[in-house]
Amino acid sequence: MYTLRVLFSNAPWHKQAEIGQAGWRGVRAGSRWPHTSPFFGGELTGGYIPFPFFLSTAAAMAKRAGLETFIRDSIAMGESYADFFNFVREYDPQVIIMETSTPSLSNDLAIARRLKKDFSKALIIFCGAHFELEQEKFIESNRDIDFTVYGEYETALVELLNLLHSCLVNESFSLSEKGEISVLPEKIASIPNLVFRDGAAVRKTLHGKPVDLASLPWPHRDSLPNENYFDSVCGLDLPQLQIMTSRGCPYGCIFCVWPQLIYRGTHYRTRSPEDVVNEIEENLRRYPYRSIYIDDDTFNINREHVLMIARLMKQRGLTDVPWGIMARADRMTENMLDELKEAGLFSVKYGVESADQQVLNDIGKKLDLAKVSQIIRYTKEIGIKVHLTFTFGLPSDTAESIEETIALAASLPSDSVQFSIATPFPGTKMYTEYDARGWISTKNWDHYDGSTQAVSRTERFTGEQLEGYVRKAYRIWGEAKVKRTLYSDEFKQAFKNKVAATVGPGAKLVLLQSANIALTCNLLRLLHEEMPYEMHVVTHERFAKEFVSIIPEKRVHVFRNTGDFSHALLRDFAKTLREQEYLEGTIIPYTNPTGCGYEEVEKVALELASTIVAGVTMEGKIIR
Known part of the structure; x- marks a missing residue:
């Protein structure tokens, strides 16, 4: 009996350093802010490496459906391009799924071209957080890509794989030497979130309903380099278990990628606390994790959800493993922090972005600044580590608002910080607004890496000025923190x-x-x-x-x-x-x-x- 053989891949994305010139390495699958960082040689692993939640959940669903499945995270492995292609040759998949992103797109298309050249019978499917995946012209222009699955892709992707498998078993699906398929387009068209070829035409199906989290299996981890996934969050240790307890966010920040490109709106959903803690307990039993990072978009939206997880962790005796979260300071309370601390909470990421209330209101964050400083100080006071994020180059930023933001960052008792330049990723409201105002400096997606390189300007600042503010902010914050202690x-x-x-x-x-x-x-x-x-x-x-x-x-x-x-x-x-x-x-x-x-x-x-x-x-x- 035939079984469809499928490879789920987070393919390599790096450039080796050369004499006199730094290289770079990127993170893609699992990152809300795909980006590159300088690389000067040595191992390609180390530092921040997110867990590929969507890709690994889809792989678990495919495995549950009986498909021959393998997931390969080349980025977490530190794998070279040559080793990746050698593995594909050995595994010989009939379908290759690649998660892509805006800044990695040209890299990923080059990989797809090589795969199609070397493995012409394999179907290649792109998915991930990039706006072009839902445009018919993307498939038209990139003949090496057979399907794109846009948005929250797991369910639609596995429906497509099941259809291909069923047609293969019934001999109503075949691949030509060029990798062309013979599945009836009407069957494919019944699946949401797809763009595909129908002869000379390209067709797109509508986006489906938000995924029911209760229907999803736990992410597949067995073949992944679990020792390398890491978000330090003020000193969390390796190896680290990364999990999600919810998806979505009820707020509407204009720059946030996943709610706009993946979830398609403020579709906030939670898993059952029992299932979350069961997953934690089982993974701690199977692997010697030394910390946990809950990688929710915003962990503390639902108070009862949060406190039930904390109480179950205490009941199950899981408080010895430190854990971190990403949260909103204005939705946190002192009582909630006290209970989370008792359950083992070690560190919190709080997104502040700006010290100017109007700047925050204009980006849809709706953060109550009056409460933020008090909660941050209390978090630190009871012994929970604090990481803060700030963003420069927001639409209504002024020199005064940025200087106030730097001063606020330097005054707050944070353990670590991140200063970023606002990156208007295509497909977001921010991109639409900046493009309409003529503020976009480049449409070369390679540069949209969300780190220290500006791809836009604002009414008051050039990209170079914003880059200078980032450098200044890190310097002032570092000096202030060190002088308070040393x-x-x-x-x-x-x-x-x-x-x-x-x-x-x-x-x-x-x-x-x-x-x-x-x-x-x-x-x-x-x-x-x-x-x-x-x-x-x-x-x-x-x-x-x-x-x-x-x-x-x-x-x-x-x-x-x-x-x-x-x-x-x-x-x-x-x-x-x-x-x-x-x-x-x-x-x-x-x-x-x-x-x-x-x-x-x-x-x-x-x-x-x-x-x-x-x-x-x-x-x-x-x-x-």
Whole structure:
């Protein structure tokens, strides 16, 4: 009996670093804000890697339907393009599903062309959060793509796969050498969320109803690199279990991609708390996860849903595993935070975006700023870590509103922050508004990566000015945070005692640039100006100029072949430097409060010297 063989793929998306030029690596499936980040060599994994919820849920549904199914997350694996194509050749699927996104589209189309060339009989299906997937002209222009499934795609995609499987079994479906299909278009047209070819024409079906979350199986995880999925959220540890307890958001932020391109409106739905906690408990039993991240669009919309999950976690004895959430500060209460803390809540992401109420109102966020600061401070007061997000370049932003936002960010007791430039992703209300006003700077989707590169301007700012504000904000926030901690008499004395207990006066110490630059620079000033040691710094070359104004340039030792302290790539460099300089101890700055994810940094530190003298966090805690 024939069984349709299906590959679900989150395909590679990266560019290797070259001599004198940084590369990049991207995240796509599972990310609300697909983006790239600089890559200087070493492993392609590490840092933020989201779990591919839609793709893995669809794979679980296909497996439940009896289809031969494999899901491959090349991004989480750190897989090369060559290895990906070799795997496809070995697996020999009849259908290849690729989740795509706006900034990865050209990369993904190039992969599809190669797949169609090498595996002409395979059908290729695109899905994901990109507006062109629901346009007939996209299929017309890209002959290598056989179907697109737009919106919230799992149910429609598996309906299509079941139809293809049924027709294959009944021999009413076949693939030509060119991968053309012979399924009756009328059967395909009964499935929602599709764009497909009907002979020379292209047809589109209507978007279906929002998915009933109770009908979905738990995401498939068995063949995935579960050790690599990670959202640090102020120091959550690896390996991390990422789950969803709800979908959708009742608010209407004009920039938010998933509600507009995936959910098609404010369709807020919750899973049953019992099913959520069952999934957590089962996954903790099967794999040694050390933290949990609940990756809901907004976790605390439904108070009863939230508190029931917390109470069930306490009843099941799951409070020893720390967990994090994304929430709205103005929907949080002190009582709710108290109960979540008792259930093991470790950290919260709060989206603030702006310190100007009118700016927030104009983007549809409807955030009550009067309540935000109080809740953020209370969250921190009871020992829950806080991550805050801010956005520059919103439609009614002024110089005053951005400066006020930077000042607010610097004044709040956050453990970490994210400053972004508003990115009007095509298909969102923001894009429509910016395009109508002539504010879109480029329609090259490669540049829509939502990080530090502006793709639009506003009435008052150029893209370059917005990029400058992001750099300024990180600098001011970092300086403010570090000065609150490192310059206290209590920290200074504790740090001096810690170092003096390990090495004597005049010792040669090396400080690693392994955290926020403000932390490293201020630690260096303290060590160089107030303590009796000869200080050296090991840093990637892009940070070197920050240190030569503090210590002699000859003591600033730079590397270029990796950007993430890869032990394999820095071992020889570190050993040579140790022999040349007779280094006696290392000091490690840590971005997060627990030091998680710093294993490679610590290995390099021990190659540089026999002893790690101290490790210091952004909170001024000495953790080594």
